[in-house]
Amino acid sequence: MNIKAGPVNILIKALLTLMYAIPILWIVLTSFKSSADVFTTQASFIFKPTVAAYTEAFGPELLGALKQSILIAVGTTVGVLLFAIPAAYALARASGWLTNLGLGLLIVLQMMPHTTNVIPLFQIFGSWGILDSTLSLVVADTALLIPWATMLLRPFFRVVPVALEEAGRIDGASTLRSFWSIVLPVARNGVFTVGTLVFLLAWGEFLYAINFFLTPGKYPLSALIAMQVGAFGINWPGLMALAVMTSIPIVIVFICTYRLLRDGLTVGAVK
Amino acid sequence: MTTMTQAPPTAGADVRRFVATPVRPSSPVGGTQRRKRLDPARGGRRARMLFLLPAGLFLAVFSIYPLIQLCRMAVSDVTPATLGAAWKLVGFANVVKGWVSGATPQAIIRTLIFVVIVTILGMGIGFAGAVALRTKGRWSSILLALMVFVWALPPVVNGSVWKFLLGENGLFNGIIMGLHLADRPVPFLFDPSVALISVALVNSFAVIPFNALVYRAAMMNIDPEVFEAAQIDGANRWQEVRHILSPMARPTSLVLLVLTLVYGFRSFDYIYVMTAGGPGTATNTLPFLGYMQAFVRYDYGLGAATSVLTLLGVLVLAVVYTRSIRKEEGE
Numbered sequence: 001m002n003i004k005a006g007p008v009n010i011l012i013k014a015l016l017t018l019m020y021a022i023p024i025l026w027i028v029l030t031s032f033k034s035s036a037d038v039f040t041t042q043a044s045f046i047f048k049p050t051v052a053a054y055t056e057a058f059g060p061e062l063l064g065a066l067k068q069s070i071l072i073a074v075g076t077t078v079g080v081l082l083f084a085i086p087a088a089y090a091l092a093r094a095s096g097w098l099t100n101l102g103l104g105l106l107i108v109l110q111m112m113p114h115t116t117n118v119i120p121l122f123q124i125f126g127s128w129g130i131l132d133s134t135l136s137l138v139v140a141d142t143a144l145l146i147p148w149a150t151m152l153l154r155p156f157f158r159v160v161p162v163a164l165e166e167a168g169r170i171d172g173a174s175t176l177r178s179f180w181s182i183v184l185p186v187a188r189n190g191v192f193t194v195g196t197l198v199f200l201l202a203w204g205e206f207l208y209a210i211n212f213f214l215t216p217g218k219y220p221l222s223a224l225i226a227m228q229v230g231a232f233g234i235n236w237p238g239l240m241a242l243a244v245m246t247s248i249p250i251v252i253v254f255i256c257t258y259r260l261l262r263d264g265l266t267v268g269a270v271k
Numbered sequence: 272m273t274t275m276t277q278a279p280p281t282a283g284a285d286v287r288r289f290v291a292t293p294v295r296p297s298s299p300v301g302g303t304q305r306r307k308r309l310d311p312a313r314g315g316r317r318a319r320m321l322f323l324l325p326a327g328l329f330l331a332v333f334s335i336y337p338l339i340q341l342c343r344m345a346v347s348d349v350t351p352a353t354l355g356a357a358w359k360l361v362g363f364a365n366v367v368k369g370w371v372s373g374a375t376p377q378a379i380i381r382t383l384i385f386v387v388i389v390t391i392l393g394m395g396i397g398f399a400g401a402v403a404l405r406t407k408g409r410w411s412s413i414l415l416a417l418m419v420f421v422w423a424l425p426p427v428v429n430g431s432v433w434k435f436l437l438g439e440n441g442l443f444n445g446i447i448m449g450l451h452l453a454d455r456p457v458p459f460l461f462d463p464s465v466a467l468i469s470v471a472l473v474n475s476f477a478v479i480p481f482n483a484l485v486y487r488a489a490m491m492n493i494d495p496e497v498f499e500a501a502q503i504d505g506a507n508r509w510q511e512v513r514h515i516l517s518p519m520a521r522p523t524s525l526v527l528l529v530l531t532l533v534y535g536f537r538s539f540d541y542i543y544v545m546t547a548g549g550p551g552t553a554t555n556t557l558p559f560l561g562y563m564q565a566f567v568r569y570d571y572g573l574g575a576a577t578s579v580l581t582l583l584g585v586l587v588l589a590v591v592y593t594r595s596i597r598k599e600e601g602e
Binding site: 006008009012013016017019020021022023024026027030038082083084086087089090091093094098102104105107108109111112113114115116117118119120121122123124126127139140142143146147150174175176179200203204206207211222225226229230236239240243246247250251253254258261262263265 | 318319320321322323325326327329330333334336337338340341344349354355396399400402403404406410411414415416417418419420421423424425426427428429430431432433434435436440442476479480481484485488508533536537539540543544547558559561562565566571574575578581582585586588589592593
């Protein structure tokens, strides 16, 4: 089928292009401006580019935040997949009241506002004395994303033909064995898609980080941005430079997984 | 009860779907899979239930137990001093306090306005974008990639740049002042009556790529012969959208509608970054109000009570969501 673009089509695409290109362009442009340029010619393209914002932002603090971001995002991705994959498989294959109860609970949990979870978790982590630790942040992020990841993974397991497993079972494979060596490889696209999405979400998470870490010294990059953007007299070039550096890993992940995201996101349609 | 299901994604799946997928008018997204399956072996069932156990235990400790704590806090007097000690039971005093002060009803109205804006724009522009992005060509594929990329960026990054663009000296005010459309810069984020709408617009911006992507996938699943037949009958482009694309995308719309409602309802990151709930309380939606009460005013009991109210909203949406999925699957 060959659809030709009509004038309305072109108009919509032009508007969308402006809408999504301008913010990206502005992040990058502003990060190369000097603080003085921001206030005099903020809306213009003509300025003397400088890397001052980057050199100022770069230092042990930034590297520390980068390390925290990587730890949290990787830790959360591993944690979520570890719990969500078996749960999604079980919920994809079984039926009955327990499955329905589980699914209902997951739907409610995945819809819970983040701001609601943070209040009791702060209290619980406080009473257990595990605030201000990277591990407890990973645990909190993992708990936040398991319901959503499980719901997103389930359809990928449902489309794995049962006949494949039956064949495995006839050959004497246990449930665990047939899951590991038959089902999981077939559903690997789903696992990669969900893993990527969990990584992206954990990379951007900041609400738990700014509340559970008691000092900015342990903040990941996203929390640093959230802190700086709320301050009075924002240093815009510095903030945008920080935004660019925070986004570079996202660019890399995006380039590697774009096809997967484009086709896989629409499968579970849960965000 | 399942989520939206579809054939597993493979590289170049759109193209293949084009050629090979037979017509499934009733469910363009959820069609390619058998609905009911027999359990392959009864013995495997118990073993498979064990697969649920790790996630179940983990969520019981870190999701369900916190929810119980939240409900307990909501009916107690909890301050930073008593956070780690025994709480005094106060019953519905927190809920009443929030309601009488006007904070809760105001936040509910704001949440409604916010959700309506995000849903209408997110669905409308998402659909229009999908129609436009169906066309093959370099522009469409680059634009789609750009939109998905922006969607994948951390909300703090998108929120920061929009705060900058909408600022007093930002791009939008630069254009407005340059064209002499107003005497003074428009206070997009500093005027109580404008700020909520500004943040809702940016939230719509953030959800449109996802909606466009899902709509596009639904449209790609429509048999090309349908369009050919329509063209032979002399249908114009608008009639194609009106009589083929919209009805065919209806089951997708239903699920997407609930997802967008939920997205708007639980949204807090753009509010946090762009206005921090202000000016004053102008952008305190219900979930955000609960957070502010707990972590800015340090009244954890009040914040918990407000959060329990948002929980009721979530329960309603969850029921709607479950029903729309059932409907979509034709159960």
